[in-house]
Amino acid sequence: MRLATLRDGTKDGRLVVVSPDGSHCAPAPVQTLQQALEDWATVAPQLANASNFPDPLDPGQVMAPLPRAWQWLDGSVYASHGALMDKVIGVDKPPVSWPLMYQGVSDKFYGPTDDVRMADEALQIDFEGEFGIIVDAVPMGTPAAECMAHIKLVVQINDWSLRALAGPEMKTGFGWVQAKPHCSMAPFAVTPDELGELWQDGRPQLDLLVDWNGQRFGAANGAPMGYGFHELVAHACRTRDLVAGTVIGSGTVSNENFRECGSSCIAERRGIEIVDQGAPQTEFMKFGDTVRMQGTTPDGRAPFGAIEARVVKA
Numbered sequence: 001m002r003l004a005t006l007r008d009g010t011k012d013g014r015l016v017v018v019s020p021d022g023s024h025c026a027p028a029p030v031q032t033l034q035q036a037l038e039d040w041a042t043v044a045p046q047l048a049n050a051s052n053f054p055d056p057l058d059p060g061q062v063m064a065p066l067p068r069a070w071q072w073l074d075g076s077v078y079a080s081h082g083a084l085m086d087k088v089i090g091v092d093k094p095p096v097s098w099p100l101m102y103q104g105v106s107d108k109f110y111g112p113t114d115d116v117r118m119a120d121e122a123l124q125i126d127f128e129g130e131f132g133i134i135v136d137a138v139p140m141g142t143p144a145a146e147c148m149a150h151i152k153l154v155v156q157i158n159d160w161s162l163r164a165l166a167g168p169e170m171k172t173g174f175g176w177v178q179a180k181p182h183c184s185m186a187p188f189a190v191t192p193d194e195l196g197e198l199w200q201d202g203r204p205q206l207d208l209l210v211d212w213n214g215q216r217f218g219a220a221n222g223a224p225m226g227y228g229f230h231e232l233v234a235h236a237c238r239t240r241d242l243v244a245g246t247v248i249g250s251g252t253v254s255n256e257n258f259r260e261c262g263s264s265c266i267a268e269r270r271g272i273e274i275v276d277q278g279a280p281q282t283e284f285m286k287f288g289d290t291v292r293m294q295g296t297t298p299d300g301r302a303p304f305g306a307i308e309a310r311v312v313k314a
Contacts, residue, residue, distance in 0.1 A: 001048050002188045002303070003153070005033055005063045013063045017050040018188055022305060024053035033066050033134075033189070037244040040136045040152055048191075062305075064109035065155060065189035066134060066245060072106035072183070074130070074159060074249040075099050075232050077225045081254030081264075084271040099227040099235050102175050104159070106247065110184040112307045116160060117314040118181065118287070124163035125285040125311055127212075129264035129293045131204045131222050132157045132249040133229045134189060138242035144234035148202060150242075151229055154195065156186035156208075156295050156304040157249050163267050163284065183249075186293070187305035194303055202228025206295040206303075208253045210264050213289055217269070218262030220255045222295070264293075287313050 004025065005013035012032040016025035029046045030036050036043040076082050077099055110116055118125050134153040142150070165179035198205040203225045210218040227235075232248050253264045259276075263269045270280035285291070294306040 001191045001194060003028070003033060003036075003047065003065055004057070004187050004189075005065050005067060006058075007061045007063055012067055016055070016057075017047050017053070018057060019053035022188070023057055025055050025057045026050045026053045027055075034069075034245050037134065037136055037152060040244070044152070059113065059187070062113070062187045063111040064185035065153070065187070066109060066185070066247065067111070068108050069106040069134075069245050069247045070243045071246040072104045072249070073101055073232075073236050073246065074104050074251060075101045075227070076251035077227045077232070078251060078254035079226050080224075080256045080258060081252045081268055084258075084268060084275075099232055100251075101232065101235060104176070104180050105182055108182045110182055110309065112184065112187045112305060112309075114184065114309065115312045116181075116184060116309050118160075118162075118311055119314050121284070121286055123165060126161045126163050126266045127210070127264075127285070127291045127293070128159040128161055128252045129208045129210050129218070130157045130159050130249045130251060130253060131155070131206075131208070131295065132247055133233075135233055135242055135244070135246050135248070137244040138233060138237045138246070140237055140239065140241045142234060142237050144228075144231045147233035147237070148230040150233060151192060151202070153189040154192055154199070154204060154304075155189045155247070156293065156307065158184040158291065158293055158307050158309065159249060159252070160184070161265070161267070184307050184309050186295070186307045188303065190303050198297055202230040204295065206297055208264055209292075209294045209296055210262070211292040212266075212285075216262065218264045220253045220258065220261050220264055222250070222253050224255060225250060285311050287311055
């Protein structure tokens with residue numbers, strides 16, 4: 001099952017069920033995805049029973065599946081990315097036996113084709129391709145084995161970053177605020193069963209194709225997560241209840257062979273250049289630049305659709 005949210009003049013849009021080929025849609029029995037998640041046991045069977053898709057789906061009218069969320073928590077579970085970024089930023093984190101995670105801004109997610117407003121090119125604008133999940137209500141202290149059942153939807157995210165601010169903010173020990181603007185989200189939220197065998201142990205086994213200004217930049221696979229999404233949910237709910245509609249991200253998708261498969265963010269590419277050549281060669285994004293991200297299956301399907309965003313001056 002694939003779900004999307006269409007513009008209707010409200011901040012949360014109108015929920016629709018999307019046809020298997022992504023070309024048409026059917027009205028949902030509730031107005032918003034948030035409403036569906038809060039009563040998932042009742043609403044999900046009605047959504048899944050949609051078989052007639054009478055309305056053409058206009059890509060220009062598609063918002064983020066969840067245009068604003070009560071909570072956005074982002075992990076960092078790809079070891080190859082984390083180790084390289086620590087070296088480049090100069091952060092010496094002590095080893096921990098739990099997943100890294102921070103709480104980001106969630107009052108707005110950009111839609112898949114929305115222009116993304118940024119304050120200044122000098123802040124070093126970067127994209128970060130990720131996979132994510134959306135849960136229903138998760139009680140405090142739920143163990144990881146039981147958290148898998150709370151993962152209702154899988155999504156694809158561009159977690160925008162301002163690298164000139166990221167290092168200084170991290171080094172304060174208080175985490176990110178200014179370095180993390182609003183994220184973008186791909187058009188379709190899918191139920192885990194939609195991914196079939198490509199959803200294993202809470203990990204999406206898809207390639208994340210990233211194109212910057214029309215040129216392929218990365219094609220890392222989502223499989224080598226150090227923690228599965230169910231384990232990220234368990235970490236997040238250890239001392240708090242998670243409200244229905246909480247979004248949790250994987251962090252930048254990265255593979256050990258990043259020199260061959262490419263990267264999902266500019267900072268990783270620059271880190272490789274620093275290690276290999278002594279200095280970064282790749283510049284950050286400029287106003288007018290575009291980035292396209294699409295999670296793809298081995299047979300070329302794109303379950304989430306694509307994010308295709310342009311950076312503009314605020």
